Amino acid sequence: MREPPTRLLDELSRVMTGAVGLAQGVQREADSFARSQIERILRDSDLVTREEFEAVRLMAIAARDENERLLARIEALEAAGAGKGKGAKAGKESAGG
Numbered sequence: 001m002r003e004p005p006t007r008l009l010d011e012l013s014r015v016m017t018g019a020v021g022l023a024q025g026v027q028r029e030a031d032s033f034a035r036s037q038i039e040r041i042l043r044d045s046d047l048v049t050r051e052e053f054e055a056v057r058l059m060a061i062a063a064r065d066e067n068e069r070l071l072a073r074i075e076a077l078e079a080a081g082a083g084k085g086k087g088a089k090a091g092k093e094s095a096g097g
Helices: 005-044 050-096
Strands: none
């Protein structure tokens, strides 16, 4: 006589439940392994933290602003010096001529 279909389905369900549990365990192990490898790679890499990056970015902005101020000051001094140089040259030429 054949087995009733319910017993066969119960056995199949038990096997499938075991397979799903095994697959979930393998997935947890794979996730754990991948996470530990990524953490090791990041720890061994010479990467800067977000705080260090922001500090250097602010320093670069301040340095750029200072360079712009100094450039404007140099240009103003050169313009003032060029104006004095023309007046001084004209005075020398008329005195010497």
